[in-house]
Amino acid sequence: MLIDNKGSSRQLVEKCITCPGMRHCLPHGLKGNEMERVSDMVKHRRPFQRGEQITMMGDEFTSLMVVHSGFVKSYKVSRDGEQQIVGFYMSGDVLGVEGISTGNYGYTAEALETTSVCTLSFRNYEYCSSHFPVMQKWLLNTMSRQIIDEQKMLLMLGKxxxxxxxxxxxxxxxxxxxxxxxxxxxxxxxxxxxxxxxxxxxxxxxxxxxxxxxxxxxxxxxxxxxxxxxxxxxxxxxxxxxxxxxxxxxxxx
Amino acid sequence: MLIDNKGSSRQLVEKCITCPGMRHCLPHGLKGNEMERVSDMVKHRRPFQRGEQITMMGDEFTSLMVVHSGFVKSYKVSRDGEQQIVGFYMSGDVLGVEGISTGNYGYTAEALETTSVCTLSFRNYEYCSSHFPVMQKWLLNTMSRQIIDEQKMLLMLGKxxxxxxxxxxxxxxxxxxxxxxxxxxxxxxxxxxxxxxxxxxxxxxxxxxxxxxxxxxxxxxxxxxxxxxxxxxxxxxxxxxxxxxxxxxxxxx
DNA sequence: TGTTGGCTGTGACTTAGGTGAATGGAAACC
DNA sequence: GGTTTCCATTCACCTAAGTCACAGCCAACA
Known part of the structure; x- marks a missing residue:
């Protein structure tokens, strides 16, 4: 069974299905029972405090993360130690997609204030996406939007x-x-x-x-x-x- | 039927399945008959000459395009008319994914030399991806790689x-x-x-x-x-x- | 084979934005 | 509530890269 929300060992666990901010995280268009299935796969961890790292560049990619509340910055580090912030993320924004192709997170993500993040393991995502087409569309849209935003930044930095x-x-x-x-x-x-x-x-x-x-x-x-x-x-x-x-x-x- | 390769009206049509460069364009891991199905959906158009536009920023997004041979640049134009080249594409690179979320191509793509491009309509992609999981993985990988490459460029331009x-x-x-x-x-x-x-x-x-x-x-x-x-x-x-x-x-x- | 026109390269000069140093403020921590 | 520390601002100065101007080069075309 893919569902592995062993939530009760942690504080602040709630089901997406009862979460008032659900529409920020889960894709629209899931049917009631689909929603419940997805909801059961999403882990809600203790919130991150300011300065805590959510992912580390180079760590093994396991999960997609949706920012539920709070604020996150992500940055890359070049070989000579220069840092470059590549994005700021807030409610509804998705972290980690760059790890899909390489198997490792491509940047370090750090909470700028108390931040809670909903986590869906990529294996569970794959399970969902093969059953609920709307989940697949959701991730493609998310990634496509990230590509557009980054291209806008290229224009900013270049010109x-x-x-x-x-x-x-x-x-x-x-x-x-x-x-x-x-x-x-x-x-x-x-x-x-x-x-x-x-x-x-x-x-x-x-x-x-x-x-x-x-x-x-x-x-x-x-x-x-x-x-x-x-x-x-x-x-x-x-x-x-x-x-x-x-x-x-x-x-x- | 989703297959709509009305190829014979154009020159230079060949099936991917007989194309020596197939491995550059199609994902690895398709089974023989799957490969044939996908191959039938891919359109091969007359090559673009140097200076010809392959997509125009703002045009309706219809298809994903894989560069088969040749060389392409893509650029955005800002409101005040500044241009910024956002990428160069060669054999195997995929054009158009930024259109998935907005429904419009996000940049103008232009051939830098004689270039042939294999086209898969997004509707056909969706059909494929729901039947052949390897196609889905292929697009996610492609987009994830584009995000990484763009982030590397952000580091270049910023630092x-x-x-x-x-x-x-x-x-x-x-x-x-x-x-x-x-x-x-x-x-x-x-x-x-x-x-x-x-x-x-x-x-x-x-x-x-x-x-x-x-x-x-x-x-x-x-x-x-x-x-x-x-x-x-x-x-x-x-x-x-x-x-x-x-x-x-x-x-x- | 001359001519056209877009590339490419060089030099002299300018400037937007970086450097470094110093100051004042807010918030965090005993 | 005092002190420490980080954050934000300001100023004087500097430099990497932009601007402007001009000249050679190559490919395309007549």
Whole structure:
């Protein structure tokens, strides 16, 4: 039998089927009894605390993981020790798919705040997918979306100015952090400036400088990790590099 | 019936099953009759000439495409018209998977030389995958590998110097262009300097200068698009940023 | 066989963003 | 509640890589 949820040995176990956030993790379109079958295969572990590692680059790939709540960063380490953050993950995002082809996790994933993760072993996934076509479609969609997002990042890192990168980053975060697809005005960034800089291929000083500048131009209000977007249109214009630019900081503001 | 190979209306149709390069395109592990079924669903179109577009960004996603022979570049265009090359594809590489989630191709793919492509409609893929598990595994592997490759590029664009990017690029090309997995000494690059620069997030002058410098340091011999790697170890060391560096060009060589 | 046009290479100069150093703040930990 | 530590910001300066300009080269085509 493939079902191996020996949950009772751990705290905080609940079935997906009774979980209020179920629609974030499980694919839509499962029939009632299918849902129950899948639900039984998903493990709910004790939440990870800030700084804890969820996967380690190079470890054996065993499971797909869906972020249920919290916030995760993932980074690769190059041969000479340079780190590059390759993604931030929040509710509903899937970790680990890069391990399918190699059998090893391709990055280290680390919780940026208390994070709970739902785990489905790949063997169980394969069992599900062969019985419930919707599961198969779900994973293909997930991976296809990851490919698109990474290609968008390639465009950012390859062609965009520091200011464009920051603007796009803030817009993306604002959009993703709202439950719906519409961006929200005030966001609390769970990651440090160092992480933002690393993700965007910049240094931390540049991120600081540009946030200050965007604030001086009345586009943002920045209070450490809490950022309010005061002029969405201009921020979007900067992100798209369309016409109007943000004035550099002349020392007389 | 899902099979819709109305091949005879076009030139150059052959069945995969009789194609000498079959092992590059079709997954391994299909049984004889399965292979034949899949083979019948694959369309072989007239080859694309240099400069012809294979997919257009935004067009409706219908099919997965495997490069059979030739060479393809793919690029995204941002809202402000900037282009970014996101990949180069050669024999065995799969185009179009980013369309699965959105229903539209995510980039424009263009032949860099005469290129033939084998096409499998996604509907036929779904039919195959539900009957032959090995097909499903094949697509997951393909997509997982694309995610890994793109993440490697993120590391390149985010953290590496121009010289490291060039070195890594040449090593990657040399490895991929050899039939086996071992790198070969002399490669003929099918893409222009402009394409290389764009792919690596540099300008064309920088690419020229660095190739010249690598030649002056006896690491390469560069004859326009034909490049011979004379000192693989040092090139690898530069790619990894390990210790020894390449001397800048002092005007007295 | 001349001409066209896109590649490729070089040099002089500029600049966006990186470096390094120093300061102030918040939160975490006795 | 004091101290430690990490995080964020700011400034002065520097450099890797971009820009601009020009020249040679090769392939395609008439």
């Amino acid at each position: 965009m100015s520091a200011e464009q990168r920051i603007a796009n980053f803030l817009l993306d975060m604002s959009r993703r952090m709202s439950a719906s697809g519409t961006s929200i005005q005030t966001i609390r960034l769970p990651m440090s400036r160092i992480d933002i800089a690393n993700y965007l291929g910049l240094v931390v000083e540049t991120v600081s400088r540009l946030l200050t500048r965007l604030q001086a131009n009345d586009i943002l209000i920045v209070k450490r990790r809490v950022i309010s977007i005061m002029d969405l249109n201009r921020l979007q214009a900067i992100a798209d590099n369309s016409i109007e630019d943000c004035h550099p900081l002349h020392h007389a503001a | 590496m110097s121009a010289e490291q990017r060039i070195a890594n690029f040449l090593l990657d090309m040399s490895r991929r262009m050899s039939a086996s997995g071992t790198s070969i000494q002399t490669i003929r690059l099918p893409m222009s300097r402009i394409d290389i620069a764009n792919y690596l997030g540099l300008v064309v002058e920088t690419v020229s200068r660095l190739l010249t410098r690598l030649q002056a340091n006896d690491i390469l011999i560069v004859k326009r698009r034909v490049i011979s790697i004379m000192d693989l170890n040092r090139l690898q060391a530069i790619a990894d940023n390990s210790i020894e560096d390449c001397h800048p060009l002092h005007h007295a060589a």
